[in-house]
Amino acid sequence: MSLKELIKTATLKELSNRLKNKDFSSVELTAAYLERAKELNQKTNAFITFNEAEALKEAKKADEQIAKGEAQTLTGTPIAVKDNISTKNLKTTCASKMLENNTPIFDATVVLKLKEQSAVILGKTNMDEFAMGSTSETSYFGAVRNPYDLSAVSGGSSGGSAAAVAAAQCPAALGSDTGGSVRQPAAFCGITGLKPTYSAVSRYGLIAFASSLDQIGTMAKTAEDCGILLNAIMGKDNLDATSAATPFSDSLSEINRGVKGLKIGLPKEFFGDAISEEVKVAVFKAAETYKNMGAEIVEVSLPDLKYAVAAYYLISSAEAASNLSRFDGIKYGHRSEIGETYEEVIKNSRSEGFGKEVKRRIMLGNYALSSGYYDAYYNKAVKIRQKLRFEMDEIFKSCDLILTPTTPTTAYKLGAGDKTLTKIYSADICTVTANIAGLPAISTPCGYDAAGLPIGMSLVSKAFAEPSLIAAANAFEKQFERRGAVL
Amino acid sequence: MSYETVIGLEIHAELLTLTKVFCGCSADFGGEENTRVCPRCSGMPGSLPLFGRGAAELAIKAGLALNCKINNFSAFDRKNYFYPDLPKAYQITQFNYPICTDGFVDICTKKIRINRIHIEEDAGKLIHDDELGLSLADYNRCGIPLIEIVTEPDIRSAEEAKQFTAAVALALKYAGVCDAKMEQGSLRCDVNISVMPKGSKVFGTRTEIKNLNSLRSIGRAIEYEYSRQTELCERGERVIQQTLHWNDALGVTKALRSKEEAHDYRYFPEPDIPPLFITDEEIKAIKNTMPxxxxxxxxxxxxxxxxxxxxxxxxxxxxxxxxxxxxxxxxxxxxxxxxxxxxxxxxxxxxxxxxxxxxxxxxxxxxxxxxxxxxxxxxxxxxxxxxxxxxxxxxxxxxxxxxGGMLMSNDTSAVEAAADEILAANPKAVEEYKAGSAKVFGFLMGQMCRSLGRSANPAIVKKVLEEKLNS
Structure with a gap:
C-alpha cells in the first residue's frame, strides 16, 4: 500500500510502529499528511495554519533520532494542535480576529511535551472563536465542515481537530474541552475524543476560556490512540498550579482488560425527550454490547441534570468575561483605528475584534457576576455545581462507569445554529456534567443515523480512572464496525 | 453643632519578597521600564499565575505583628476592572477569605481594631508624556506582592490616624514584612472618612481619599476633609459618597469618580490558584522566627x-x-x-x-x-x-x-608642673580666686587644659589645681 493510501486509515499506533520499523521516514509521512491536509482543507477548512516548513524540519530531526534508535512513542508522528493552544513562533489565533496576528513567545506545556518526544506539529486547527460554540461556525476564519457531509457542521469547539482526524488530514490532534468541546465534535465527526480528569493535563499555554472547566483533551481514530497521546501530555506541571500528578503512569495499562465484571450505569435523565430516537437506540445497543461482553448494566439517576446546562453557561461565561478582558487592544489583541480616549479605544477594539457569540458570553458572564445579580446567578450556579458533583460521586459509589449519548442528535446543517440558539446551548446537556464535576469522559462512535452521519456515545468515570475508561471504550471499538468518511 | 470624625484606614504595604507574587520576576523597586516582566505578570494569553508561599509567610508575619488571627484556609479572588496599568484587566486579591482577620494595634489613647489583612498584587505604573501626548505603561511593578490592612472605623482624628499608620509601619518594619518607605510608595494609605454629630450612633456618608503617601498628607487630608464635610452638613447639604484624590500642593481633595460611575468589580474565586491551606504547625514555626x-x-x-x-x-x-x-x-x-x-x-x-x-x-x-x-x-x-x-x-x-594623643594621662607630675607654671603666669587670677571669686577657677582650668592638651584628665587637673590654689 502506498503511503498516500495508508494514511487514510492508519492509526497513530500503527504509524508509530512503522516509523520505528523504518517502513517510511517521518519526513515522507509528514509530507504525505501535509499534502493531503492542504488539499482537503479546501473542503473541511479544518486547519487555520499549516506549520509546513517547521514540520518538515521537526520530521528530519525525528528521523535522525529514529535512526539512532532513540525514538519515543510519538517521535516523528504528525499531530495537529487546536488553535487556542500556544505554539512558540507559530500563530495562535483562537479563531478570532482579536488574535489574528498573535504569535506566542512560549510553547504551551502540552506542545513542549510533544516536542520533547519529537512529535511533528502539523498545524493549528480551526475552532469556534475562543472555544465558545458547538458548531465551529463562529470562527473568524470560516466554518469547519463535517467530512461525513460537507454541508453539515463538524461540531465544536474543537471542530477543526475532529474534522482533521476524520478526514485523515492528521492521525491525531489536541483539542480543548470546556463543556464538551472535544467529545461533541468527536461524536459529530465519527472519531474518538477523550477529555481527561480536570488537572491531569497542564493548562499552561491554553488560552483560557473558563479556567475551572477547561481541559486539554486528545482526539484520534481510536481510544487507544487517545491514550497514547494522553500519555505524552499528562502530568503535574510546575507552571500550572491547578495541575496534578496522575496516579497512573500509563493510561493504557488496562487497555485489554475489557469490561467484564464492571458495572455501567445509564442515568435515566440522559435519555429524555431531548434525545433523538436514533441516538437513544444506538446507545442502548451499545449498552447491550457491553452486557454481552460481561458488564452489568444498571439504571442510575442524576436528578439535577436539568440545571447542569444553566450552571455551566453561567460559570463558564463568568470566567470567560474575566479571562477575555485582557484583550483590550492596548496590550493584547486587535486595536481599533478609531477612538481618542482609552475607553473609546477599548470599546472599539473589542467591538471589532470579538465575534457575536463571544460578545454574548462576555455580556452574560458580566451580568451573572454583577452586584445585585451575583447571588441569583453566579452563586446559584456554583451551588448547583457542588450538588452535581455530589450526585456524580453518589453514582460512582455503585458504578464503575456511566454511559450516555454524547449529543442529543447527529450533526446538523451549517447555518442552522443561529436560529435556535437556546436549542444549541441545551444540546450540551450530555457533556457539561463531566466538566462541572471535573471527571474524565470519552466519546466514541456507536452508530450512524439514516443519513449516514455518526452517532457518539460517552463513557464517564470517576476522577483519574482513565485507564479503565479507555479500556472500556477500546473494548467497544473492537466490536463496532466503523465507517470512514469518504473524501 | 459639633461633629465627630469617623475614620477607617486601608493600608497597602509591599512585601519584602525577592520575587513577584505570581511569577519569578524580581520584586525590586524601580528598574528600567518593562525589564522585570514575564508572560505571567504581563498577563500574556495562555499564561497562568503561580503563587509563591514566601508572600504568604510575610503576610502571616504581618498578621502576627498586628495581633491578628491567622486563618488556616484562605483563597484568592479576581477583582475585575479595565485600566491600562493592569494587563490582565483583573487584580488577583483575597476577597472572601483573607489570610488574617481580627487584629488590633494599641496607640497612645486606645485600641484600633483591624478587620482583615489580605494578599494582593500591585498594578503597573503609567507614565504620561504631555509633550508627546503619550501615555506609556511600565509593568515592572505588576505583580509585586502587597498586603492590604483594613481597620474597623475606630479612628476619630487625624492624630490617631497618623499614630496608627506610624505604629503599623513600625511593626511591619520590625517583622521584616515591609520596608515601609512611604515616599517610595512601599506603604500607602487610603482613608475612609465621614462625619456625624457628636454623640450620634449613625455614621455619616463616607468618602474615600486614595493613595496618601506620607503621615503629613494623611493628617492634612483628614483635616481638610473633616472641614469640608462638616461645612456641607452645616449648610444642610449632603456628603456624596465618592472617591477623592488628595492634591498635596493645593491642600484640597478632588473627586476622582462619583458613586454613579463606581466600579462593580465582579469579584469571583480565582480559578487558576488553589486555595491556601496553612497548618497550625506552620503558623507556630513562623511565630518562632518573629523578632x-x-x-x-x-x-x-x-x-x-x-x-x-x-x-x-x-x-x-x-x-x-x-x-x-x-x-x-x-x-x-x-x-x-x-x-x-x-x-x-x-x-x-x-x-x-x-x-x-x-x-x-x-x-x-x-x-x-x-x-x-x-x-x-x-x-x-x-x-x-x-x-x-x-x-x-x-x-x-x-x-x-x-x-590623636587623646588618652588621658594619670601622671600628676606633668599636671603639677603645668599648674605651677600657670599660677605663676597669672598672679592676678590667683589673687581674685583667693578673694572668693569662683568664676576665675574656670578660666584657670581652661588654661591648664590648653597647656596639657587632650591627654589631661579633667578630674586630676581639677584636683591638682584646687590643691595648689588652696595651699
Whole structure:
C-alpha cells in the first residue's frame, strides 16, 4: 500500500510502529499528511495554519533520532494542535480576529511535551472563536465542515481537530474541552475524543476560556490512540498550579482488560425527550454490547441534570468575561483605528475584534457576576455545581462507569445554529456534567443515523480512572464496525 | 453643632519578597521600564499565575505583628476592572477569605481594631508624556506582592490616624514584612472618612481619599476633609459618597469618580490558584522566627532604666535599636550607651544624613567608646571627637585616641608642673580666686587644659589645681 493510501486509515499506533520499523521516514509521512491536509482543507477548512516548513524540519530531526534508535512513542508522528493552544513562533489565533496576528513567545506545556518526544506539529486547527460554540461556525476564519457531509457542521469547539482526524488530514490532534468541546465534535465527526480528569493535563499555554472547566483533551481514530497521546501530555506541571500528578503512569495499562465484571450505569435523565430516537437506540445497543461482553448494566439517576446546562453557561461565561478582558487592544489583541480616549479605544477594539457569540458570553458572564445579580446567578450556579458533583460521586459509589449519548442528535446543517440558539446551548446537556464535576469522559462512535452521519456515545468515570475508561471504550471499538468518511 | 470624625484606614504595604507574587520576576523597586516582566505578570494569553508561599509567610508575619488571627484556609479572588496599568484587566486579591482577620494595634489613647489583612498584587505604573501626548505603561511593578490592612472605623482624628499608620509601619518594619518607605510608595494609605454629630450612633456618608503617601498628607487630608464635610452638613447639604484624590500642593481633595460611575468589580474565586491551606504547625514555626516587636522592646528598655522618651527614640528606628541592643551586649551600661546614642550619635547622623542602617561603626566599637568615656580612658570631649572620626574616617576608638594623643594621662607630675607654671603666669587670677571669686577657677582650668592638651584628665587637673590654689 502506498503511503498516500495508508494514511487514510492508519492509526497513530500503527504509524508509530512503522516509523520505528523504518517502513517510511517521518519526513515522507509528514509530507504525505501535509499534502493531503492542504488539499482537503479546501473542503473541511479544518486547519487555520499549516506549520509546513517547521514540520518538515521537526520530521528530519525525528528521523535522525529514529535512526539512532532513540525514538519515543510519538517521535516523528504528525499531530495537529487546536488553535487556542500556544505554539512558540507559530500563530495562535483562537479563531478570532482579536488574535489574528498573535504569535506566542512560549510553547504551551502540552506542545513542549510533544516536542520533547519529537512529535511533528502539523498545524493549528480551526475552532469556534475562543472555544465558545458547538458548531465551529463562529470562527473568524470560516466554518469547519463535517467530512461525513460537507454541508453539515463538524461540531465544536474543537471542530477543526475532529474534522482533521476524520478526514485523515492528521492521525491525531489536541483539542480543548470546556463543556464538551472535544467529545461533541468527536461524536459529530465519527472519531474518538477523550477529555481527561480536570488537572491531569497542564493548562499552561491554553488560552483560557473558563479556567475551572477547561481541559486539554486528545482526539484520534481510536481510544487507544487517545491514550497514547494522553500519555505524552499528562502530568503535574510546575507552571500550572491547578495541575496534578496522575496516579497512573500509563493510561493504557488496562487497555485489554475489557469490561467484564464492571458495572455501567445509564442515568435515566440522559435519555429524555431531548434525545433523538436514533441516538437513544444506538446507545442502548451499545449498552447491550457491553452486557454481552460481561458488564452489568444498571439504571442510575442524576436528578439535577436539568440545571447542569444553566450552571455551566453561567460559570463558564463568568470566567470567560474575566479571562477575555485582557484583550483590550492596548496590550493584547486587535486595536481599533478609531477612538481618542482609552475607553473609546477599548470599546472599539473589542467591538471589532470579538465575534457575536463571544460578545454574548462576555455580556452574560458580566451580568451573572454583577452586584445585585451575583447571588441569583453566579452563586446559584456554583451551588448547583457542588450538588452535581455530589450526585456524580453518589453514582460512582455503585458504578464503575456511566454511559450516555454524547449529543442529543447527529450533526446538523451549517447555518442552522443561529436560529435556535437556546436549542444549541441545551444540546450540551450530555457533556457539561463531566466538566462541572471535573471527571474524565470519552466519546466514541456507536452508530450512524439514516443519513449516514455518526452517532457518539460517552463513557464517564470517576476522577483519574482513565485507564479503565479507555479500556472500556477500546473494548467497544473492537466490536463496532466503523465507517470512514469518504473524501 | 459639633461633629465627630469617623475614620477607617486601608493600608497597602509591599512585601519584602525577592520575587513577584505570581511569577519569578524580581520584586525590586524601580528598574528600567518593562525589564522585570514575564508572560505571567504581563498577563500574556495562555499564561497562568503561580503563587509563591514566601508572600504568604510575610503576610502571616504581618498578621502576627498586628495581633491578628491567622486563618488556616484562605483563597484568592479576581477583582475585575479595565485600566491600562493592569494587563490582565483583573487584580488577583483575597476577597472572601483573607489570610488574617481580627487584629488590633494599641496607640497612645486606645485600641484600633483591624478587620482583615489580605494578599494582593500591585498594578503597573503609567507614565504620561504631555509633550508627546503619550501615555506609556511600565509593568515592572505588576505583580509585586502587597498586603492590604483594613481597620474597623475606630479612628476619630487625624492624630490617631497618623499614630496608627506610624505604629503599623513600625511593626511591619520590625517583622521584616515591609520596608515601609512611604515616599517610595512601599506603604500607602487610603482613608475612609465621614462625619456625624457628636454623640450620634449613625455614621455619616463616607468618602474615600486614595493613595496618601506620607503621615503629613494623611493628617492634612483628614483635616481638610473633616472641614469640608462638616461645612456641607452645616449648610444642610449632603456628603456624596465618592472617591477623592488628595492634591498635596493645593491642600484640597478632588473627586476622582462619583458613586454613579463606581466600579462593580465582579469579584469571583480565582480559578487558576488553589486555595491556601496553612497548618497550625506552620503558623507556630513562623511565630518562632518573629523578632522582638516594638511594644516588647519598649517594655524591656524601660526595665533597663531608660526613660520612655529615650526608649521611643531608639525604637523608632529598628536599625538603631538593633545597634543599641548589640552595643549593650558588649558594654552592659544601658543608660550610658543610650545617652551616647541619643546625645551624640543621632546628632552626628543627622548632620551626615546617615540612616542607622548604613552606619559603618560596629556596635562593639561604639560600646568600647562609651566605656572609655565612662572610665576616664578619654575625656567626654575627646569621646565626641573620636566618634566623629569613627563615623567619617573609620577606625577603632582606641586607635583613634592613641593616634590623636587623646588618652588621658594619670601622671600628676606633668599636671603639677603645668599648674605651677600657670599660677605663676597669672598672679592676678590667683589673687581674685583667693578673694572668693569662683568664676576665675574656670578660666584657670581652661588654661591648664590648653597647656596639657587632650591627654589631661579633667578630674586630676581639677584636683591638682584646687590643691595648689588652696595651699
Amino acid at each position: 522582638e516587636m516594638p511594644k516588647e522592646k519598649k517594655e524591656r528598655y524601660l526595665k533597663m532604666g531608660l526613660t520612655p522618651a529615650d526608649a521611643d527614640l531608639l525604637i523608632f528606628d529598628k536599625a538603631l535599636a538593633d545597634f543599641y541592643d548589640e552595643a549593650v551586649k558588649c558594654y552592659n551600661n544601658p543608660k550610658s550607651v543610650a545617652s551616647m546614642i541619643i546625645v551624640e550619635l543621632l546628632r552626628r547622623m543627622n548632620d551626615l544624613s546617615l540612616p542607622a542602617a548604613e552606619l559603618k561603626i560596629t556596635p562593639s566599637d561604639f560600646a568600647e567608646l562609651c566605656k572609655m568615656a565612662d572610665d576616664g580612658t578619654v575625656s567626654r570631649g575627646a569621646a565626641k571627637d573620636i566618634l566623629k572620626q569613627m563615623l567619617e574616617v573609620g577606625g577603632s576608638p582606641m586607635e583613634i585616641a592613641e593616634k
